[in-house]
Amino acid sequence: MGYSISHERLSVVIGRIYEAAYDQSIWLDVVLQLQAMFHGSRACFSGIDWANVEDSFCVSPSRDPYWDRIFLDHFATNELFAPRVAAPLGRVFSDTQLIGRHRIERTSVWNEWMMPQDMYDGMFCNLRASEKNYWFFDVQRGRGQPAFDADDRTMLALITPHLQRAAGLGRHFEARPVLRSLLGHLPFAGFIVDPRLRILDMNDAAQRLLVQPITLLTANGGHLATSDSTQTQMLQRAVARVCRVDESEFPISAADLILRSERGDQLVLSIGLLPDGEMFGLSAGPCAVVLARESRLALSTSLADQLRKTFGLTGKEASVALALASGLSLKEIAIRENMAYGTARVHLDKIFRKTDTQRQSQLIALLNAFRLLP
Known part of the structure; x- marks a missing residue:
């Protein structure tokens, strides 16, 4: 290895990676630390949105709008990009190892875009990939620096699983505020529950409903329940059918339920399917949205x-x-x-x-x- 990296420094960087998963503003500091750790001239943590490349997530301390524009206009698809995308997830490669130095130096993207930015030798790892997006980390060294060797790749391989997990968590926590914003704008109580009625999230109106002295809905051990066990069973069956837990039952995409108390109070529940709770940082698999509104039907x-x-x-x-x-x-x-x-x-x-x-x-x-x- 051309440079040494202490295990203490490695631990600090890994800790910051997980902090960045919860707060995207920290990614810039993480990439700066990784760039310094590997003595790079450039480094980049990126998630490419295949449907809209210009709106992709990209963190790079040396990012320059001028070179970004050139890349998008001329090199968004280039001779070096395809072999990188095809490389296995979770493994570390250098460009020289994967593509070959002679082939790299013959490409227009290296001569016209990489070399002017002092990107002479690259090392990268693919983190996540799907039909919708592609996540990777890349670090480059400049002219006169030693090329990345096996020890460098081994060190990045220790960091790669943490980058992968953080990229996945970041995707969840980026989407979850959107869900909370939608719930927050509702004028009535809204809950997100799993098929067993475990409360995964709720809005302020739902919290206020649960703390009322007399209410038809309660939280029992973190699970949504009613003041009547029979009605709780009805609610759980409705949520399970919406979430399509039992394949033997005819699937439904929504259900309605009215809860009634002996005093005549009524609460109307509307239950809908949230197909992929995991994308919002919630429970893996289908979840249900339960909306509750009071019904004033105590007519004389x-x-x-x-x-x-x-x-x-x-x-x-x-x-x-x-x-x-x-x-x-x-x-x-x-x-x-x-x-x-x-x-x-x-x-x-x-x-x-x-x-x-x-x-x-x-x-x-x-x-x-x-x-x-x-």
Whole structure:
């Protein structure tokens, strides 16, 4: 080895690599330390987005917009790039070892882009690769410096697994704030749970809901639960079906559930599939989004009586009409009233006929006109 590297220094750099996985602003310091450790003239930690190369993630202490533009315009695909991309993941190679010095010096990318930037000898490792992106670390030495040798490659090989893990973690933690931002903008409680109802994330509204003295939803040992064991089982079955845990059951992409207390409080749950929780730094495999909103359906008997007297509705029809006016969908009403959706549809048709309306919007407007809403 042309230069010596202490194990203490190696440990410090590895520690910084994992810090960078959680905070991308630290990557510049990591790359600077790696460049100095290997006495390089240049170093680069990069994740190329094949769909949009110009927006790729790239950290290099010596990055120059002028040379970036030349590379994108003339050398985005070049004679040296293809052999590098094809190299196995997790192994360390030098350009000379992989491609050959004579072949390198005959390429236009070396003569017109690498040599002017004092990039005479390179060593790299491929970290992650897929149809969507390609991650690698590269360090170069300049004119007059010793070429990278087997000892240099051995040292980089010790660091490579940590770079691989950090690249994967970084991808997760970059996406997770996006998910939290989406949940945070919801006006009602939102939870991310795994198929066993383990809470993986939640927004502020969900946290406020769970700490209320009397609430239909609770957190039991880090798992989402209800105040009633039967309803908890129903919730878990719904989440499991959405996450498609049991292949023998017919898969569904969404489900609705209404929780009710003895006091008459109601909470409407909408459950949807999050196909790949791992991409958000969550549990590997499918997860579910559970959205919870309060349903204020504690309507007085006099209102239902007034509907029956005014329009000749039955008790069940009056209940369906008031539920529609309160904002529930017909599917949610069918669940709440423990009836088939087709039966709820029949009730709605009768309500339309008796109130001389044709659409739900007309019905709700009519109810508002009669001041029948609480």
